[in-house]
Amino acid sequence: MPKWRIGYRTLKTAIGAALSIFIAQLLQLDFYVSAGIITVLCISVTKKESVRASWERILACLVGLIYGSIVYELIGYHPISIALLFLLFIPTAVAIGAKRGVVTSVVIMLHLYTIEGVNVEVLINEILLIIIGVGVALIMNMYMPSNEKDLTWKQVRLEDCFRSIWKEFASYLRFGDNSWDGKEIADAAAFIEEGKEMALKNVDNHFLRNDDYFYHYFKMREKQFAVIKSILPFISTLDRTLIQGEKMASFMEELSQAVSPGNTSAYFLVRLNELRNELQQMELPQTREEFEVRSSLFYILHELEEYLLTKKKFKPDPKRTKTVSAKRLNRDHEQRDTK
Template structure:
């Protein structure tokens, strides 16, 4: 709702500013400047600069073609038809569709005026320039997306920690997990919202290229997928607390050290020690013990991959910063 109100106010202010500017300059068809601003503001900010450039250079082409054919045909409707037959293929060939409709409206002004001179050409190009310029200026204002994104990140990380604690508790007490499924559903919802806000954030800049937040939430999304496997392993009941307890304690450690900056390298080293401990423990004596040992190893492997996903993300982030 806030975004709708913001965009409504932005478009309204932009359209009025363009119309008033064009009218104050004594331009004909000054309302068209407002329409051009509206179209430009409806586009993603990152693309509005590119589309604005498209409209400008195709505007020169459109006015040139329209002026020629309308003049030759004494400003008849056939001249406008010839203009369309030439201009449309040119725009499509240049892959500059953003300039098609807007500049055809400008060409129709020449048809309505019924003459071609310096003033008419200046009038149409001025309308185009004012409409685009006002939109680009208004797009310099960036809504505060980052604070909201950081809030979502914080809530996401807290939910991860809570879920890991629940899993550790299950391993420790050999109970069924309560609340993990709802937590995973909550994580998916938070991550989806975080990704949406991240895309809005990066698209609110003209030239920003480093997209840390969307990559961060994509990384967390991968971790949720791995956590889903861990949940399945935890559904099994372990016959001996002694075997499950070391893994439960380690899962608690992962939860305590879970934060945005922790690369998890120490945790990965500790996993190797834990794996060796299990390998050196007495062999299972029964089928149930064997199956439970296998489940513990599966949980440990998934937990390792869970941590490794974060480590690789931070390593790639450092690489991006070094390149930049």
């Protein structure tokens, strides 16, 4: 059963709706409660989304007022007019990119139907309701709590998963240990998806700067994770008695220790090239099994190169790199203290 709580968005919705109704009532507007309804509809999860949704609703309401004025005055105020009005208005709202404003506009158009008359005072009343409802929602949405702390922790946890995966790969190559349950694979996939979603919200909460570091970071890790998954079935085909398997294990173990927001790919690309040269200097395979092992080694080397080149293209943020390192260090100290 979900835990009962009042979130910041619920709080903003409650305060915004009450404030809109208060202002509309203070101005003695007809249907003043509708200002609160408009505010509730305009509260969004990000600042940019709020602006986009508000613009769509304003545009749709203005078109709805024009359509309503024409249809009601030409045909009259009865249910057939409402049916015809909706048949004309809804496709128009979708065509002009204002489909999120349909519900709000319906409320406004039904006000005209209730009053059974269209004049300047009525139109001004409806426009003021729209301005109050949308305006208060925009003000409420100016506050969005920062999720950078959560994103940083996702980053730390994801790198922990990568570190564990490479260690498990190295362990299998060295000892043939197959007791690993692969939990880090599932965890890494979840952290990447959650991280990307949170990062997109973070971008949409900034008007003056395009803070997309975290989004690019999780996209980079997503590409690397695809490489990790592609390597997994080939690891089990390597014979741990081969010296090349031992060297590959040492490489992966070293790689696990270097998983961080910083960029150490240049060093590992050099090490990878050394491994490749060693393979190329080996004698040709004499048996089918040797051929399959050699093929697996070359494939893994190719994928590891893709993994490192993906990281090489990523531009780390020095400030955030220090923050991640500090959080990981503090967490490690806390874990040691509890043992």
